[in-house]
Amino acid sequence: MATSPVGGRPGATATLRVNGVDRVVPLLPDRSLLYVLREELELTGTKYGCGEGECGACKVLLNGVAVRACKTPVGEAVGPPIETIEGLASSAERLHPVQKAFIEAGAFQCGFCTPGMIIAAVSLLKRLPEPTDEEIRAAMDGNICRCGGYARILEAIRNAATTAHVPSRSV
Amino acid sequence: MSSASSHRPFDLMEPTERPYFDLLGTGLVGVVPGQRPGPDGWGRGGPPHGGAWVHVGEDGRARAFIGKVDVGQGTRTALCLVVAEELSLPLSAVELTMGDTDVCPWDMGTFGSRSMPDAAQHLRSAGATAGAALRALGAKRLGVGPDRVELSNGSVVVRGADSGPSVPYRDLVRGLRKVELASPAVVPVAPSSWKQAGHPTTEVTAEEIVTGARRYTSDLRLPGMLHGKILFPPSYGARLVKVDLAGARTVPGVTAIHEGEVVAVAAPDLLSARLALSKIRAEWESPPQPDEKEVVEFLRNHPAEGEDFWDVMHHSTGDVASALGQAPISLRATFTSAYIAHVPLETRAVLASWEGGRLTVRVGTQTPFRARDALADALSLSPSDVRVIVPPTGSGFGGKHTTDLAIAAARLSKASGRPVRITYSREEEFVHAYFRPMAVIDLDAGAEKDGTLTAWQFHVLNAGSAAARTPYRVANQKIDNQPTDSPLPQASYRALAATANNFARESMIDELAARVGEDPVAYRLRHLEDDRLATVLRAVTERAAWVPRDHYGARPPAPTGQGVAVGLEKGGRVATFAEVRVDEQRRLEVRRLVTGYECGAIVHPSNLRSQVEGGTVMALGGALFEAVHFDNGRILNPRLSEYRVPRFHDLPPIEVILLDRPDLPSQGGGETPLIGVAPAVANAIFDATGTRLRSLPLAPDGLVP
Numbered sequence: 001m002a003t004s005p006v007g008g009r010p011g012a013t014a015t016l017r018v019n020g021v022d023r024v025v026p027l028l029p030d031r032s033l034l035y036v037l038r039e040e041l042e043l044t045g046t047k048y049g050c051g052e053g054e055c056g057a058c059k060v061l062l063n064g065v066a067v068r069a070c071k072t073p074v075g076e077a078v079g080p081p082i083e084t085i086e087g088l089a090s091s092a093e094r095l096h097p098v099q100k101a102f103i104e105a106g107a108f109q110c111g112f113c114t115p116g117m118i119i120a121a122v123s124l125l126k127r128l129p130e131p132t133d134e135e136i137r138a139a140m141d142g143n144i145c146r147c148g149g150y151a152r153i154l155e156a157i158r159n160a161a162t163t164a165h166v167p168s169r170s171v
Numbered sequence: 172m173s174s175a176s177s178h179r180p181f182d183l184m185e186p187t188e189r190p191y192f193d194l195l196g197t198g199l200v201g202v203v204p205g206q207r208p209g210p211d212g213w214g215r216g217g218p219p220h221g222g223a224w225v226h227v228g229e230d231g232r233a234r235a236f237i238g239k240v241d242v243g244q245g246t247r248t249a250l251c252l253v254v255a256e257e258l259s260l261p262l263s264a265v266e267l268t269m270g271d272t273d274v275c276p277w278d279m280g281t282f283g284s285r286s287m288p289d290a291a292q293h294l295r296s297a298g299a300t301a302g303a304a305l306r307a308l309g310a311k312r313l314g315v316g317p318d319r320v321e322l323s324n325g326s327v328v329v330r331g332a333d334s335g336p337s338v339p340y341r342d343l344v345r346g347l348r349k350v351e352l353a354s355p356a357v358v359p360v361a362p363s364s365w366k367q368a369g370h371p372t373t374e375v376t377a378e379e380i381v382t383g384a385r386r387y388t389s390d391l392r393l394p395g396m397l398h399g400k401i402l403f404p405p406s407y408g409a410r411l412v413k414v415d416l417a418g419a420r421t422v423p424g425v426t427a428i429h430e431g432e433v434v435a436v437a438a439p440d441l442l443s444a445r446l447a448l449s450k451i452r453a454e455w456e457s458p459p460q461p462d463e464k465e466v467v468e469f470l471r472n473h474p475a476e477g478e479d480f481w482d483v484m485h486h487s488t489g490d491v492a493s494a495l496g497q498a499p500i501s502l503r504a505t506f507t508s509a510y511i512a513h514v515p516l517e518t519r520a521v522l523a524s525w526e527g528g529r530l531t532v533r534v535g536t537q538t539p540f541r542a543r544d545a546l547a548d549a550l551s552l553s554p555s556d557v558r559v560i561v562p563p564t565g566s567g568f569g570g571k572h573t574t575d576l577a578i579a580a581a582r583l584s585k586a587s588g589r590p591v592r593i594t595y596s597r598e599e600e601f602v603h604a605y606f607r608p609m610a611v612i613d614l615d616a617g618a619e620k621d622g623t624l625t626a627w628q629f630h631v632l633n634a635g636s637a638a639a640r641t642p643y644r645v646a647n648q649k650i651d652n653q654p655t656d657s658p659l660p661q662a663s664y665r666a667l668a669a670t671a672n673n674f675a676r677e678s679m680i681d682e683l684a685a686r687v688g689e690d691p692v693a694y695r696l697r698h699l700e701d702d703r704l705a706t707v708l709r710a711v712t713e714r715a716a717w718v719p720r721d722h723y724g725a726r727p728p729a730p731t732g733q734g735v736a737v738g739l740e741k742g743g744r745v746a747t748f749a750e751v752r753v754d755e756q757r758r759l760e761v762r763r764l765v766t767g768y769e770c771g772a773i774v775h776p777s778n779l780r781s782q783v784e785g786g787t788v789m790a791l792g793g794a795l796f797e798a799v800h801f802d803n804g805r806i807l808n809p810r811l812s813e814y815r816v817p818r819f820h821d822l823p824p825i826e827v828i829l830l831d832r833p834d835l836p837s838q839g840g841g842e843t844p845l846i847g848v849a850p851a852v853a854n855a856i857f858d859a860t861g862t863r864l865r866s867l868p869l870a871p872d873g874l875v876p
Contacts, residue, residue: 086383088382140819150817
């Protein structure tokens, strides 16, 4: 890894628990969790969309709750379990119920917002296993789908809520 | 280095000379030859194209190749479906390579809703050509006449025999190196007989999308890769006077270049690249640019030569001046639409690398072959020495035609000797891309006392000619588009000028109906020349339970209003119904939208429905609140916190009615469904309030002005 001249104490590291696995990363506390996930750990399912917490494409579960990785300094992510889109399915054959519901509803077009949408939905359904449409809209309003697929995403979350209350895999 | 000859792109070779079997192994190939642009940039009797080709291999699978790209509009699955259909293979046995300039047929670019009318038809023909060859081979193997056999689930079988003799494709193509060129004698399966195409299907990309496994350009990396940043001008039109790269070069590991128009840096990590960029000292000369308030006058005073889809357009029938002079009813109004941004959720991204003397550029572009040629030009290479690959792309909406970032990455990669990736920040994506052109439309309409249209003068400034023509019967017409200079960069956009032109026309039609107190649906139906469009309008008003209106336009303001609009563009027919509520504080709520759409034979109905739903939402943003604000060549709202796009809370109930016409050629569905939304909402606002809004966006602050 190249030494960065930008901030941080050279050589300092931290351990992140990502998708159930301990990962050692350079500790540059000002760096965002998004940067570390994508650039250091190559977990690229978590997307950069805006860098200002407006679009939700970078959402990951921190302690089971969706957070915007672009606005989360990596220092704040040391300790609690982190779950990214890559960690949701236990295998290709065993997709998370929310992932299945997205496929069944055809709830994506370009797919770039989908990981963040799914993470936000998983977080919502943990908190509110049977949300109303209004609760879904309110919880998902921080996630942008520029392709305009909101109706199908709503349908997918609704279906995921009614077909299964399976919490995401514990990490 | 000359590795070129061994990498000669397929599109630069004759269809029969391409090394298909070196690439994919022995088998059978069906090829549709291309049609290059003529001297006027257009092909003979249709758009230029590079055709298509389909390989059936010894594994019994089909691999198809097309020059179009899927940047999120779902054409990949639709195009796989038509190949699966022609070859009677399960969808899972079909692979499709799109937009790889080394092996795909040449293509002018993915725009203008051409993937269904062009690419799908070429792939049908290529598939049918391979299918006919398989039937001939199978019949021979089975010892029957070619007309006695058919293709069934990967095998050639004797027609009508339930458990008769059959032979799988893999056995027929073993050891074969056969190239069949499409001929008019080979006819693809008629849409009315489709077994797979035309039926709802899960997207072939579904699983990789929901698991996060899908690698977009911005997710790609190569060993030793550097991160690039481009130095952009501080305002539109600014010219670089002087630049000093010394500061940037003090950052460890940085390569800094100033070549041609490109000033850029590359560094081992993004933060170092940003730091290096901030250390470049540049002087710019920034010519003054008009601000937002004076833009209409600016466009009026700056006519320009036409080019590309900005073509100067003149259409004239009858004598519009004298018809307007004699008309008992005449209305005149000016309509405008603002500059708006594409805001693809994946910002522009590119990854460039060199191997020997050959350049490979992975880039989310809608025009890979144009990008290849631009790269070859900029770097003084032969097109054969450039390969452009389009990875999965996080949407485009007409916004990803640019090649400047690809050129910058290629130059940085050459200078540093390392692969270089550039991903735009959101702000860069807003500011250093281009916008949907602003429209100013001056409209004069004349009618008899009973409202019958007699004169139609439609003058478009800057936006373009799409959907400028009218689908209504009117004897005296003058329709033209005048390109102008622009105070902001502008180019292609989903539906482009059709949104503004349709907004102007459908608003004016509504004004005419209101002027004579006629029901706006009946008024449209009695003037529509196109039966297909009338059918769509009827279907929508039936679903919306439209109650014909007496004395339209004369009722006092009411909390809710309803409006309709139609549109005919790129072969698609759309009708939109809108219901709005405007409360006492003039707050606007869109309560319901119904979009009806007909585009010939539907190839992939679930995706078409998705496109119409999503397009309706996107159109709602431009109709209600999206606008780029600017002053003196600078963008004032280049962030998602400042430029509002539709979110969940903006989503009204949307109903979609698809009218399937298997008897008609398939047309695109990504653009035309958008163009009824703005006028239907504006007409509904008029119905509710009596206020006629003639500028998009209609209610930027959520309030009816």
